[in-house]
Each structure stands twice: as C-alpha cells, then as structure tokens.
C-alpha cells in the first residue's frame with residue numbers, strides 16, 4: 001500500500017508497505033481523507049515537538065476517515081462498507097486516568113502521528129473498532145476527518161462550560177480557533193469574538209459568523225472587549241494561538257468570575273501571569289488537552305447541520321503530492337489542507 005513516510009525534516013518518501021491485517025477487535029479502514037494539522041507541519045519542518053522527537057521514519061496524519069474493508073472476528077458493530085471517522089488516540093484502558101474516565105490523559109496512549117506511532121497518510125489503517133465512528137450518509141469522509149479538530153473545539157468549550165447566551169472570546173483564528181467558534185455556537189454562545197494577527201484570517205472568521213474580530217496588531221484588545229461587553233469582559237476566553245502575548249491577555253479580557261481555557265501550546269512552558277489578578281477576579285483557568293468522548297457529539301452535530309467544518313478546507317491534494325501540500329499548508333493565510341485518497 002502507498003504510504004507517505006517522513007524520512008527526515010522536509011522530506012517525505014512514498015513507500016510501498018504491506019497492508020496490515022486487522023486484529024480481533026480492529027477494523028481495517030481504507031483511508032479516504034486526512035487533514036494536515038499544524039503538528040504534522042511542525043514535525044515535517046523541525047522533526048520534533050518539544051520532547052516528542054522523530055527518531056525513526058514516521059507516518060504523519062491524525063485527522064482521518066475512510067471506509068471499513070475488513071473487520072476482526074470480535075467486531076459486531078461495524079461491517080465492510082461503513083464509512084468511519086477514526087479517533088486517533090487509543091488509551092491503555094487500564095491506568096488510573098483511564099479508569100476514572102479521563103482516557104485522553106492516559107500516559108500510555110497510542111496517538112497517531114506522534115512518535116513513535118504512525119499515522120494515516122497511507123492507504124490502509126488497522127484501528128480498534130471502538131475508536132472508529134460510523135458516519136451517516138449525509139456526512140462526508142472529509143468532514144469525518146475534521147471531527148478531530150472539531151473535537152478539540154468541543155472539549156475546550158466543555159472545559160469552559162460554554163453555555164446559552166455566553167460571550168466567548170477566542171484568541172487565534174487558525175483551524176482550532178475556528179473549530180472552537182463552531183463548538184461555542186453549538187453550545188449556545190450568542191456572541192463570539194475572534195482575534196488574530198493576520199487580516200485574512202479575521203476576514204474569514206467574520207465570514208464564518210464571528211460577531212467581532214480584532215486584529216491585535218492594530219487594535220487594543222482590552223478596549224475592544226470592554227466596549228463590546230459594556231465593560232464587563234468575556235464570560236469565557238479560549239486561547240487558541242499559543243502566542244505568549246495572547247496567553248497573557250486572556251486574564252485582562254475575561255469577566256470577573258469568568259473562565260479562561262488554555263488550548264494553544266506556547267513555545268515556552270513558562271508564561272508570566274498576574275496571579276493576584278486571577279485571585280481578585282476569581283478567574284477559573286483550565287488547561288484543555290485533546291478531547292474525550294467528543295466523536296459521537298461531533299458526528300451528530302455534523303449530521304444535524306449544526307456546525308460547518310468543510311468550509312475551512314483551502315485545498316485537497318493527492319498522497320503523491322504531499323510535499324507540495326505541506327509547503328502550501330505553511331502559508332500564513334491557509335487554514336486547512338487535506339490529502340484525499342481514492343484507492
């Protein structure tokens with residue numbers, strides 16, 4: 001089977017690898033669509049993300065969906081022909097975190113495209129059947145693949161307890177910020193503000209329904225939020241840029257008693273925050289790491305037409321053109337590139 005392998009930074013090789021056989025609890029999936037995530041691009045460019053280092057050739061891609069072609073002997077809820085979205089993180093199911101229900105925090109998780117685990121830029125993936133979610137007729141496999149970033153958005157909104165009538169400020173209008181926008185709307189937020197430093201990203205966010213957009217290179221964010229919220233501040237602030245100034249700004253623009261959710265990964269682990277301000281304003285700060293129990297919700301939201309994910313796709317490429325696709329994905333105005341396979 002054709003497989004795009006990252007052999008060294010900035011270089012994929014297309015290899016012919018043996019097709020896997022599904023284990024007794026697995027489904028074998030013919031991959032149809034795989035999104036290019038910022039983390040894929042980071043591994044491609046730098047060969048590492050923090051402590052995760054690409055030491056051996058690695059298959060990238062963790063936003064995937066496809067068609068079941070074979071099922072293991074214990075699998076009863078899938079059959080060949082089913083179209084499925086694959087949740088990329090499979091936990092150990094035994095550790096303390098798994099047993100308390102926080103399976104996304106499992107330290108032994110097998111997460112696609114995170115060294116040393118291979119991902120989905122390949123023709124076939126064998127995957128645990130309970131981490132494959134059936135897509136209804138109305139949901140495309142491209143949308144199925146984007147259940148992954150949508151899941152990040154749903155989980156962030158759940159962490160922030162976004163609710164009906166809330167004003168939500170999202171910093172960073174990349175794919176994650178835009179998926180938080182979708183999830184926040186679905187959770188009942190009535191006012192959504194997005195920030196960025198790239199004008200095109202903000203125009204796009206506006207087209208996708210942001211009530212207010214703020215270019216933080218030109219406009220004072222505190223003043224803009226104060227004006228929009230009559231001096232109160234945002235109920236929930238979701239940080240989705242990873243930029244240090246943006247992380248710092250979150251506690252200035254959240255309302256007293258409000259919630260800050262940190263999603264963006266800062267390049268420096270330590271970002272100075274005024275803790276007295278946090279205490280005095282009784283701000284809740286939550287980290288948000290990947291997601292748990294979001295795929296069913298993501299598929300339902302897509303099936304009901306409550307969210308749009310396909311609209312963030314800028315281009316689709318074939319597996320053979322993956323190097324070009326990655327270079328395109330690095331352009332600052334591009335939101336999402338997809339690799340589509342027609343095996």
Ligand SMILES: NC(=O)C1=CN([C@@H]2O[C@H](COP(=O)(O)OP(=O)(O)OC[C@H]3O[C@@H](n4cnc5c(N)ncnc54)[C@H](O)[C@@H]3O)[C@@H](O)[C@H]2O)C=CC1
Nearest residue numbers: 038172174175176196240241242243246263264265289290
């Ligand atoms: N916690 C988690 O589970 C996950 C975290 N992430 C992280 O979330 C962040 C967002 O992911 P993507 O949307 O894929 O990244 P991205 O890089 O495509 O988007 C980030 C956006 O932030 C904008 N930006 C840069 N500086 C800014 C500033 N000072 N203020 C406002 N916006 C600014 C950029 O122009 C860009 O549009 C990244 O840090 C990524 O590593 C991504 C997935 C899961």
Ligand SMILES: CC(=O)[C@H](N)C(=O)O
Nearest residue numbers: 037038039114265290
């Ligand atoms: C941090 C990422 O972007 C990636 N989606 C991951 O969950 O590892």
